[in-house]
Amino acid sequence: xxxxxxxxxxxxxxxxxxxxxxxxxxxxxxxxxxxxxxxxxxxxxxxxxxxxxxxxxxxxxxxxxxxxxxxxxxxxxxxxxxxxxxxxxxxxxxxxxxxxxxxxxxxxxxxxxxxx
Numbered sequence: 261x262x263x264x265x266x267x268x269x270x271x272x273x274x275x276x277x278x279x280x281x282x283x284x285x286x287x288x289x290x291x292x293x294x295x296x297x298x299x300x301x302x303x304x305x306x307x308x309x310x311x312x313x314x315x316x317x318x319x320x321x322x323x324x325x326x327x328x329x330x331x332x333x334x335x336x337x338x339x340x341x342x343x344x345x346x347x348x349x350x351x352x353x354x355x356x357x358x359x360x361x362x363x364x365x366x367x368x369x370x371x372x373x374x375x376x
Contacts, residue, residue, distance in 0.1 A: 281289060350359045351374055358369035366373055 277286060277289070349362050351362055351364065352359060353367040353370060353372055353374065355372040356367060356370040358367055360368055360374060364374055
């Protein structure tokens with residue numbers, strides 16, 4: 261049994277509850293306790309699902325920002341293109357052509373493994 265409670269302990273708890281609350285209040289207290297436990301379980305389940313949604317959705321803004329960054333950064337990169345410094349700090353993805361930082365293992369846009 262949970263928490264190391266044995267059947268004799270449950271019987272003793274029920275007897276003490278009958279003495280304290282009386283036989284007329286005991287069913288009402290049991291219903292209230294059952295509803296409380298169900299609400300706790302429901303809240304824990306909703307919280308777990310909320311955390312899962314946050315983890316799944318946390319990748320979407322990063323991907324959207326990565327997809328939007330090359331389009332906005334492209335005009336500024338075209339002006340200093342004659343210098344070799346921007347080319348050395350970025351790597352082009354062989355699948356989608358997106359620019360990634362030089363030490364990235366995977367493409368930020370499509371997820372393809374970058375080879376060096």
